[in-house]
Amino acid sequence: MGMEALPVINGNYNLQNYNDVYSNFNWKNVEEQFSWYESGKLNMAYEAIDRHANSFRKNKVALFYENGERKEKYTFREMSALSNKAANVLKKTTDVEKGDRVFIFMPRSPELYFAVLGAIKVGAIVGPLFEAFMEGAVKDRLEDSEAKVLITTKELLERVPVSDLPALKSVLIVGEDVEEDDVYLDFNKHFSEASSTFEPVWVEREDGLILHYTSGSTGKPKGVLHVHNAMVQHYQTAKWVLDLQEDDIYWCTADPGWVTGTSYGIFGPWLAGATNVIVGGRFSPDNWYKALADYGVTVWYSAPTAFRMLMGAGDELMRKYDLSNLRHIVSVGEPLNPEVIRWGMKVFNLRIHDTWWMTETGGQVICNYPAMEIRPGSMGKPIPGIKAAIVDDRGQELPPNRMGNLAIAKGWPSMMRSIWNNPEKYETYFMPGDWYVSGDSAYMDEDGYFWFQGRVDDVIMTSGERVGPFEVESKLVEHEAVAEAGVIGKPDPVRGEVIKAFIALRDGYEPSDELIENIRQFVKKGLAAHAAPREIEFREKLPKTRSGKIMRRVLKAWELDLPAGDLSSMED
Numbered sequence: 178m179g180m181e182a183l184p185v186i187n188g189n190y191n192l193q194n195y196n197d198v199y200s201n202f203n204w205k206n207v208e209e210q211f212s213w214y215e216s217g218k219l220n221m222a223y224e225a226i227d228r229h230a231n232s233f234r235k236n237k238v239a240l241f242y243e244n245g246e247r248k249e250k251y252t253f254r255e256m257s258a259l260s261n262k263a264a265n266v267l268k269k270t271t272d273v274e275k276g277d278r279v280f281i282f283m284p285r286s287p288e289l290y291f292a293v294l295g296a297i298k299v300g301a302i303v304g305p306l307f308e309a310f311m312e313g314a315v316k317d318r319l320e321d322s323e324a325k326v327l328i329t330t331k332e333l334l335e336r337v338p339v340s341d342l343p344a345l346k347s348v349l350i351v352g353e354d355v356e357e358d359d360v361y362l363d364f365n366k367h368f369s370e371a372s373s374t375f376e377p378v379w380v381e382r383e384d385g386l387i388l389h390y391t392s393g394s395t396g397k398p399k400g401v402l403h404v405h406n407a408m409v410q411h412y413q414t415a416k417w418v419l420d421l422q423e424d425d426i427y428w429c430t431a432d433p434g435w436v437t438g439t440s441y442g443i444f445g446p447w448l449a450g451a452t453n454v455i456v457g458g459r460f461s462p463d464n465w466y467k468a469l470a471d472y473g474v475t476v477w478y479s480a481p482t483a484f485r486m487l488m489g490a491g492d493e494l495m496r497k498y499d500l501s502n503l504r505h506i507v508s509v510g511e512p513l514n515p516e517v518i519r520w521g522m523k524v525f526n527l528r529i530h531d532t533w534w535m536t537e538t539g540g541q542v543i544c545n546y547p548a549m550e551i552r553p554g555s556m557g558k559p560i561p562g563i564k565a566a567i568v569d570d571r572g573q574e575l576p577p578n579r580m581g582n583l584a585i586a587k588g589w590p591s592m593m594r595s596i597w598n599n600p601e602k603y604e605t606y607f608m609p610g611d612w613y614v615s616g617d618s619a620y621m622d623e624d625g626y627f628w629f630q631g632r633v634d635d636v637i638m639t640s641g642e643r644v645g646p647f648e649v650e651s652k653l654v655e656h657e658a659v660a661e662a663g664v665i666g667k668p669d670p671v672r673g674e675v676i677k678a679f680i681a682l683r684d685g686y687e688p689s690d691e692l693i694e695n696i697r698q699f700v701k702k703g704l705a706a707h708a709a710p711r712e713i714e715f716r717e718k719l720p721k722t723r724s725g726k727i728m729r730r731v732l733k734a735w736e737l738d739l740p741a742g743d744l745s746s747m748e749d
């Protein structure tokens with residue numbers, strides 16, 4: 178059971194009396210802290226930015242941005258004015274109405290943040306798209322959501338099949354020399370002309386805020402809808418878990434294409450009035466240590482894969498940088514190995530705090546708190562206001578130390594409210610007793626700490642990114658040489674898992690290294706680099722059920738040299 182417990186290093190943090198707070202907590206206490214509780218005027222972008230722009234924080238830096246030559250900073254007042262401009266551009270140049278989907282497909286830059294906030298100010302539902310998505314992935318998402326407006330860059334535009342998307346009415350292009358017509362619009366031109374005042378469109382707590390597409394084991398990626406009310410949890414967890422204080426310089430390394438990059442890269446920190454650091458470009462241990470040092474980052478939210486890569490780069494490198502401002506490190510996305518926590522203790526003299534949650538939960542759910550004793554290898558305990566349990570397949574709660582489905586009692590503030598266009602899918606997440614079932618297996622020890630065991634389904638977590646095997650298989654079988662494909666996650670010491678594909682070739686094709694590379698490129702170009710199989714193995718035939726479903730369980734057994742289990746449903 179991991180290593181011995183790690184005591185609190187510095188007790189001066191939020192949530193010191195976890196047990197007391199847990200038993201007496203009511204979300205209403207948090208709701209009452211927002212002005213909308215009285216005024217009824219509610220909008221996430223107003224609470225995250227404008228409220229501070231009209232307060233003692235107006236000249237505080239809200240955003241430090243760095244990417245290559247670009248080094249910029251923006252105060253809360255500037256963020257407010259610039260997101261107002263983006264809102265005015267949307268209002269003036271498109272027919273966007275409250276509830277319409279506005280997608281944003283851009284590399285990380287200040288403009289991306291102005292655009293997201295501006296779209297929220299006009300009452301739209303924002304759809305952020307990871308910049309590495311290729312045409313197939315972009316099309317699926319814009320099509321399913323019936324996006325009306327897209328904000329993108331000139332470079333990324335070539336991956337958007339605009340003429341195949343009838344619902345898409347306007348495409349705002351960030352770049353030089355944009356030729357305008359009815360559909361294509363020059364974002365920069367309208368932005369420079371736009372007014373910097375705008376009254377946000379006031380919405381209801383349950384109105385749509387953001388749509389994050391995420392993968393399951395079957396079907397195409399699904400649109401997980403979150404509402405403005407999620408701010409109640411984003412705000413409170415930014416206090417309890419990120420432990421954000423007035424003087425903190427906070428860096429969340431996730432891209433806004435993923436839920437961590439919005440809930441805790443935009444909403445949580447800015448609701449708490451913190452200074453946010455955004456670093457563009459690719460990961461390198463040098464750049465990351467440099468960013469931590471240059472900005473004097475105090476609170477850092479990242480992922481196990483990144484920590485493992487830093488660990489692999491050696492401790493000498495980090496000694497070149499002054500990281501003495503760092504006081505709190507938080508992790509999410511995959512199991513955080515006790516070994517990484519040990520490394521963190523050694524090199525930072527800080528504990529790394531694991532947090533567990535998912536796209537569907539919208540916010541942190543089970544966490545390790547700075548003021549609490551932590552047990553390395555455990556995801557921690559539920560935040561106050563959340564009831565978590567281990568249940569069996571009928572929704573019955575299991576006693577401590579029994580492995581089962583990690584479930585959460587329905588109804589927390591940031592819970593997803595629907596799956597876009599797919600109410601049947603939404604229902605599949607719930608079990609009798611009003612349990613939301615996560616798809617993860619875990620157990621809880623006698624003291625209420627939760628321990629992650631694995632996914633119940635075939636979802637792959639590679640470098641902290643969630644990939645659905647079906648999506649990759651569908652792309653693979655579009656390749657001319659591929660007859661059948663089955664995709665699994667193969668354990669990897671750095672990335673958690675890597676994607677491995679088993680492929681049966683069509684007649685007339687022979688296995689070769691060239692073909693492997695060709696197939697990998699095909700997925701890379703069609704979906705995204707992170708979805709391309711790292712390993713491909715050719716087989717004469719793949720194991721299938723009689724109804725023709727590829728049995729990934731058997732592929733996994735082949736890979737890991739394990740017994741394949743019950744084969745009674747296999748075709749022959």
Ligand code: PRX
Pocket residue numbers: 391436437508509510511512513531532533534535536537556615616617629631632638641642643
């Ligand atoms: O399997 C769990 C894993 O990531 C899944 C959720 O992925 P996604 O929706 O992309 O959200 C990732 C970040 C919020 C979960 O079902 N996961 C997330 N956090 C942890 C984790 N696995 C182990 N330990 C964690 N702390």
